Amino acid sequence: MEYSIYMPVNIQFGEGMVKRIDQFCSPKDRILFICDPVIEQMGLRKKIADNLKNSDISVFSDVEPNPSVHTVNKALRIAKENKIDLCIGLGGGSSLDTAKAVACISSADGSFEDYLYGKQVVKGRKKLILIPTTAGTGSECTCVGVYTDTEKNRKTGYRTPYFYCDTAIVDPELTYSVPSSVTAATGIDAFTHALEAYWNTSSNSLCRGAAMYACRDVLKNLYSCYEDPQNKTARSSLSNASMLGGWAFGQVRTTLIHALSFPFADYFHVPHGIACALSLVPVMRYAVSNEPDCLTELACFCSYPSTKDLIAEVENMINRMNLLSSIPDIHISPAEMRDIAEKACALEYAHLIPGDIDVERLTFLLNDFLRRVFE
Ligand SMILES: NC(=O)c1ccc[n+]([C@@H]2O[C@H](COP(=O)([O-])OP(=O)(O)OC[C@H]3O[C@@H](n4cnc5c(N)ncnc54)[C@H](O)[C@@H]3O)[C@@H](O)[C@H]2O)c1
Ligand SMILES: [Fe+2]
Structure with missing residues (x-):
């Protein structure tokens, strides 16, 4: 028998857990929240950000379901412009996967395609917190991200140990608003x-x-x-x-x-x-x-x-x-x-x-x- 387990994620599970988010950030961190328009319009992103003492917070709220390479590149630009230290992915798997890619590539050169298609290799990342709002992908605990190349009409998975986040905050209360079909x-x-x-x-x-x-x-x-x-x-x-x-x-x-x-x-x-x-x-x-x-x-x-x-x-x-x-x-x-x-x-x-x-x-x-x- 032979097997390896690698699980570096600090998992914090429980109702109301997200209110303790500031325990997992430094007050000096320049933060980028990554979420989708529904989460932003519901006020959920703001409600969570209100628990933070940080003054430098930017937001990218344009993630679409099955996030595209183009979307990752757009979020990446905002991350670089704001010189972020910490990326917080909040939402379903689409937002968490976008946050994983942004956290890794914002500390390096090149576009996301360079990494997705093997021209460059991920060698590190910014700090990363993932907060799921759906109960499905488990992305908060995986080293996988899934992206759609709209030009090639192709969905591709990407795997790197750097996609394991620092902290996964799994608060079931965040899923109460998920519609039945989702x-x-x-x-x-x-x-x-x-x-x-x-x-x-x-x-x-x-x-x-x-x-x-x-x-x-x-x-x-x-x-x-x-x-x-x-x-x-x-x-x-x-x-x-x-x-x-x-x-x-x-x-x-x-x-x-x-x-x-x-x-x-x-x-x-x-x-x-x-x-x-x-x-x-x-x-x-x-x-x-x-x-x-x-x-x-x-x-x-x-x-x-x-x-x-x-x-x-x-x-x-x-x-x-x-x-x-x-x-x-x-x-x-x-x-x-x-x-x-x-x-x-x-x-x-x-x-x-x-x-x-x-x-x-x-x-x-x-x-x-x-x-x-x-x-
Ligand atoms: N990284 C991984 O390990 C992994 C594993 C499986 C799937 N995936 C990928 O994750 C993506 C799918 O993620 P998903 O299924 O979580 O869906 P999603 O992130 O695309 O969200 C689906 C819809 O649910 C809405 N939503 C999310 N949370 C909500 C809430 N609390 N209240 C109301 N609406 C809410 C979103 O706004 C969106 O419209 C796909 O791209 C898939 O390939 C990744
Ligand atoms: Fe899946």
């Missing part, structure tokens, strides 16, 4: 991270333990949060599960479902969680057909009589939350189907699922389930 999509993303960390062929007992706990708590609490956004106990469990899922997959990576979510996002332009929901159940069935016992322990831990019942519950939840109904009815030709399969199979981590996958088999699988989604 709760549903982000919750399925959290479940997928945990599932893929659990069955990942490179996983280890620490990650598997965290992942099982996270899977169980998403299954127990996601629908309650969807139905009743103010359900405090369920919201708290979901934020915790999301963070644990991120913690686990950040160590061992994801697998085929996330590998497929990238070409799906390019074709369908849907939120990340919906791109995951699209293949979640078919890939679970595929993995079990390859390795019948790959979900047995998880099903038992989550109190389902069998793997079949576990998968049925996941399918049932996706249907009850209408997650797939928002996917645009785009005709995908056989050549495009193969293109999606080739793009997913080209990602090394796609092959970390139980059993083997190749372009032929994946094209066959896609033909089968995409046809049924659009029937």
